[in-house]
Amino acid sequence: MASASPSFQTLDDLASGRRVLARLDLNSPVEDGAVRDNRRFSRHAETVAELADDGHRVALLAHQGRPGDDDFVSLEGHAEVLAEHAGVDVEFVPDTFGEAALAAIDDLEAGDVLLLENTRMCGDELPEEEPETKADTEFVRTLAPEFDAYVNDAYSAAHRKHASLVGFPLVLPSYAGRVMETEYEANTAIASREFDGDVTMVVGGTKATDVVGVMEALDEKVDTFCLGGVAGELFLRAAGYPVGRDVDTDLFDDQWADNEDTIRSVLEDREGQVRLASDLAYEDDDGDRAEVAVDDVDEKERSFLDVGSDTVDEYDEVIRGSEAVFVKGALGVFEDERFSDGTVGALSAIAETDCFSVVGGGDTSRAIEMYGLSEDDFSHVSIAGGAYIRALTGEPLPAIELLERNAAGEFDG
Numbered sequence: 001m002a003s004a005s006p007s008f009q010t011l012d013d014l015a016s017g018r019r020v021l022a023r024l025d026l027n028s029p030v031e032d033g034a035v036r037d038n039r040r041f042s043r044h045a046e047t048v049a050e051l052a053d054d055g056h057r058v059a060l061l062a063h064q065g066r067p068g069d070d071d072f073v074s075l076e077g078h079a080e081v082l083a084e085h086a087g088v089d090v091e092f093v094p095d096t097f098g099e100a101a102l103a104a105i106d107d108l109e110a111g112d113v114l115l116l117e118n119t120r121m122c123g124d125e126l127p128e129e130e131p132e133t134k135a136d137t138e139f140v141r142t143l144a145p146e147f148d149a150y151v152n153d154a155y156s157a158a159h160r161k162h163a164s165l166v167g168f169p170l171v172l173p174s175y176a177g178r179v180m181e182t183e184y185e186a187n188t189a190i191a192s193r194e195f196d197g198d199v200t201m202v203v204g205g206t207k208a209t210d211v212v213g214v215m216e217a218l219d220e221k222v223d224t225f226c227l228g229g230v231a232g233e234l235f236l237r238a239a240g241y242p243v244g245r246d247v248d249t250d251l252f253d254d255q256w257a258d259n260e261d262t263i264r265s266v267l268e269d270r271e272g273q274v275r276l277a278s279d280l281a282y283e284d285d286d287g288d289r290a291e292v293a294v295d296d297v298d299e300k301e302r303s304f305l306d307v308g309s310d311t312v313d314e315y316d317e318v319i320r321g322s323e324a325v326f327v328k329g330a331l332g333v334f335e336d337e338r339f340s341d342g343t344v345g346a347l348s349a350i351a352e353t354d355c356f357s358v359v360g361g362g363d364t365s366r367a368i369e370m371y372g373l374s375e376d377d378f379s380h381v382s383i384a385g386g387a388y389i390r391a392l393t394g395e396p397l398p399a400i401e402l403l404e405r406n407a408a409g410e411f412d413g
């Protein structure tokens with residue numbers, strides 16, 4: 001595999017004993033209000049341990065969920081999980097850039113690590129805006145003077161133009177953390193690979209908005225898209241099936257409103273490339289898994305939680321005939337064993353063949369260990385989802401561009 005040469009600075013370029021502000025991506029599944037351990041913690045723990053070991057005073061920024069969602073919670077529990085993986089104490093302060101945060105930053109000594117509160121609890125963080133606007137927010141202007149250096153380790157959030165991701169490189173010397181560096185190298189190299197045989201992309205998960213546009217851009221590289229999850233139901237809706245029902249969620253209708261035109265045009269222009277589920281699974285009145293052919297669904301009365309067993313077989317055949325398979329997002333709610341057939345079926349088919357394979361997504365990659373598969377049976381398991389498929393299109397990721405511009409000396413910071 002050709003190795004990509006990043007043009008940003010890394011931790012190898014950072015002198016020891018500095019005041020360091022590091023951005024991680026600890027965004028993880030939350031169950032009953034508590035964050036679940038996840039590969040993102042163990043990967044970022046390596047960067048955190050290295051920073052502490054080098055005698056830096058370390059403050060960490062990270063986000064969790066989106067405002068209004070059930071998984072939009074405090075990072076207090078994240079500090080504990082991260083500390084276990086990193087083997088160092090991780091103090092937590094329930095504040096991001098107010099007085100309490102500044103006091104805790106001021107108390108840091110060499111080798112100390114402090115996690116600040118969920119960045120998305122600050123109004124300045126979220127609207128996607130230009131880096132210059134983000135650098136001029138109170139959030140960035142208050143925190144930056146407290147530090148000598150900014151480290152971005154959040155490859156999996158690098159497609160977002162949020163303050164904590166694109167603001168600081170304008171005002172502080174900036175470096176890529178170890179996760180940023182390794183994910184960048186792996187995903188960039190993968191993006192430039194060419195395959196003689198068929199290339200398949202398994203597309204599922206909840207973030208349809210992240211994948212629909214990317215599918216349009218990947219049509220030259222990918223021969224067949226196998227769809228499931230929320231994205232799959234929205235494509236079925238475009239094909240005329242009454243599916244994609246929101247019950248206490250805004251997964252379907254909002255994303256349909258945002259992407260209807262693109263979904264319809266992808267389906268129309270690339271009909272031969274897009275495979276949709278022929279059957280779907282749901283929970284029946286007795287709490288068991290039941291299945292129905294999509295042709296027999298006449299009313300939008302059920303929530304579907306997985307692709308059906310005929311679809312599992314159809315996708316299995318496509319995957320086994322492929323030279324390369326890319327996975328983005330789960331085909332069903334695999335966290336519930338009853339609805340894991342689609343996701344586990346696709347992953348098992350990949351693991352049993354010697355195709356080149358990449359599995360992306362903080363949530364989806366979790367299915368590998370949950371269902372006793374081995375990471376060694378996949379060519380690359382990325383902790384990024386949206387960022388990794390964006391990288392496959394060859395499109396730059398804004399947060400990485402900012403690290404590169406910083407390294408090129410474009411800013412005063």
Ligand SMILES: Nc1ncnc2c1ncn2[C@@H]1O[C@H](COP(=O)(O)OP(=O)(O)O)[C@@H](O)[C@H]1O
Nearest residue numbers: 205206207229305329332333361362363364385
């Ligand atoms: N039909 C569905 N309805 C609701 N959630 C689904 C459905 N299919 C898959 N999911 C959920 O999608 C999640 C993965 O989505 P996403 O965040 O897009 O992927 P990743 O984290 O892998 O990038 C899984 O946790 C799974 O429960």
Ligand SMILES: O=C(OP(=O)(O)O)[C@H](O)COP(=O)(O)O
Nearest residue numbers: 025027156157361362384385386
């Ligand atoms: O989990 C993430 O993305 P992913 O689900 O595409 O891997 C990142 O933390 C970005 O989160 P966001 O999609 O709420 O901006």
